[in-house]
Amino acid sequence: MSSIKEPVVIHKGLDNIYVKESRICFVDGEASKLFYRGYSIEDLTAHSTYEETAYLLIYGTLPSKAQLQEFMNKIESYRPIDSGILQLLQSLPTTCNALDALRTAVSALGSYDPEPETTSWGVGGMEARIDKSLQILAKAPTIIAAFDRLRNHQDPFPPKPGLSHAADFLYMLSGKVPDAYDTRVMDVALILHAEHEMNASTFSCTVTASTLADMYSIITSGICALRGPLHGGANEAALKTVMEVGDVSNAESYVTQALAEKRRIMGFGHRVYKTWDPRYKILKKVGAELAKKKGDEALFETAVAIENSALRHLAGTPIFPNVDSYSGLVFHMLGIPIDLFTPIFALSRIAGWTAHSIEYLESNRLIRPKALYVGPLGLQYVPIEQRSS
Numbered sequence: 425m426s427s428i429k430e431p432v433v434i435h436k437g438l439d440n441i442y443v444k445e446s447r448i449c450f451v452d453g454e455a456s457k458l459f460y461r462g463y464s465i466e467d468l469t470a471h472s473t474y475e476e477t478a479y480l481l482i483y484g485t486l487p488s489k490a491q492l493q494e495f496m497n498k499i500e501s502y503r504p505i506d507s508g509i510l511q512l513l514q515s516l517p518t519t520c521n522a523l524d525a526l527r528t529a530v531s532a533l534g535s536y537d538p539e540p541e542t543t544s545w546g547v548g549g550m551e552a553r554i555d556k557s558l559q560i561l562a563k564a565p566t567i568i569a570a571f572d573r574l575r576n577h578q579d580p581f582p583p584k585p586g587l588s589h590a591a592d593f594l595y596m597l598s599g600k601v602p603d604a605y606d607t608r609v610m611d612v613a614l615i616l617h618a619e620h621e622m623n624a625s626t627f628s629c630t631v632t633a634s635t636l637a638d639m640y641s642i643i644t645s646g647i648c649a650l651r652g653p654l655h656g657g658a659n660e661a662a663l664k665t666v667m668e669v670g671d672v673s674n675a676e677s678y679v680t681q682a683l684a685e686k687r688r689i690m691g692f693g694h695r696v697y698k699t700w701d702p703r704y705k706i707l708k709k710v711g712a713e714l715a716k717k718k719g720d721e722a723l724f725e726t727a728v729a730i731e732n733s734a735l736r737h738l739a740g741t742p743i744f745p746n747v748d749s750y751s752g753l754v755f756h757m758l759g760i761p762i763d764l765f766t767p768i769f770a771l772s773r774i775a776g777w778t779a780h781s782i783e784y785l786e787s788n789r790l791i792r793p794k795a796l797y798v799g800p801l802g803l804q805y806v807p808i809e810q811r812s813s
């Protein structure tokens with residue numbers, strides 16, 4: 425039996441551990457900067473679309489007009505889902521968590537693919553993997569919208585050809601083609617959620633990819649990691665807080681009490697950003713405009729009051745508003761049910777998960793960290809009848 429001789433450093437939470445070199449995303453948590461493939465998030469949200477950004481993340485460069493058209497045509501053709509997937513969604517209890525429904529359906533998509541496994545080696549293998557991912561990326565909005573309709577005892581709206589990813593998702597939820605403004609807001613939100621370096625869900629995908637698993641398993645791993653409130657669920661929690669607080673006049677007492685009870689202010693704090701999350705700034709601006717356009721600024725003003733109060737109380741700490749402080753509010757103002765916020769995060773992030781999995785597989789090494797054993801050794805097995813209770 426060998427014993428550990430060197431001092432062992434435990435990297436709980438894997439803070440500051442690098443698992444690969446990457447050309448996909450750069451987050452500067454001190455300078456409030458975020459770049460996808462070298463392009464700033466401000467530039468992309470001002471000029472790009474979700475489809476173009478997904479192409480950029482997955483293939484590494486901005487597409488030409490023809491490449492983008494081909495990419496969009498492919499995604500459009502992949503959007504419809506098999507009737508078996510619809511039956512599966514229908515069989516779920518109407519109380520099923522929407523992210524659980526997406527996770528179940530994405531996992532099941534693999535069993536409807538006659539060839540879910542692809543060789544990971546060589547250019548052809550990677551292309552095949554990307555193609556599986558595009559199938560999932562294209563179908564995820566259809567799945568989420570269909571689940572929402574079915575649980576409300578309504579027939580799903582099939583995807584509408586000719587609509588963008590953002591517009592089609594909003595259309596499939598309501599049956600109404602959204603106007604250009606709402607479509608743009610949704611596009612911006614999807615771009616902002618498409619990628620964020622090696623966070624918990626992307627790492628989960630990378631771990632699964634490193635075993636050479638199929639893309640359905642890889643993307644399902646990412647969805648699983650989004651399930652908890654510290655990663656995927658914070659936008660729902662942040663909006664619920666705003667609704668609970670209800671009015672600007674209650675914001676200060678809410679924040680004071682929450683912090684006194686050592687509760688976290690949802691939509692605040694980040695493992696990497698120790699200053700303003702650049703995505704927050706963009707979404708706050710979008711939220712302000714959207715609230716004005718919808719003619720209902722009360723919730724937005726309450727959110728601002730909570731933010732201002734929290735900033736006063738947390739002054740001097742590295743805890744600042746993150747992307748989730750206004751994303752939920754923006755989705756709410758677009759008429760999207762609260763429990764679909766995390767599934768939207770997932771449907772958008774499929775682009776980033778794919779990009780990272782493919783990049784890791786290009787020089788794969790099975791991810792296998794260690795745990796430092798600190799328990800007893802050499803215990804004698806005691807038959808169950810002889811054990812004390």
Ligand SMILES: CC(C)(COP(=O)(O)OP(=O)(O)OC[C@H]1O[C@@H](n2cnc3c(N)ncnc32)[C@H](O)[C@@H]1OP(=O)(O)O)[C@@H](O)C(=O)NCCC(=O)NCCS
Nearest residue numbers: 654655658687688689690691692693694695743746747748
């Ligand atoms: C995201 C998050 C998990 C990252 O935190 P982290 O880097 O792991 O930091 P820690 O959990 O170690 O917290 C460090 C300190 O800051 C405090 N803190 C962190 N986030 C806080 C928040 N949102 N509100 C109040 N205090 C917070 C912690 O209580 C802790 O204080 P302590 O040292 O006195 O115990 C954390 O900020 C959080 O829980 N935020 C709320 C959820 C959220 O918005 N998530 C979305 C992230 S995009």
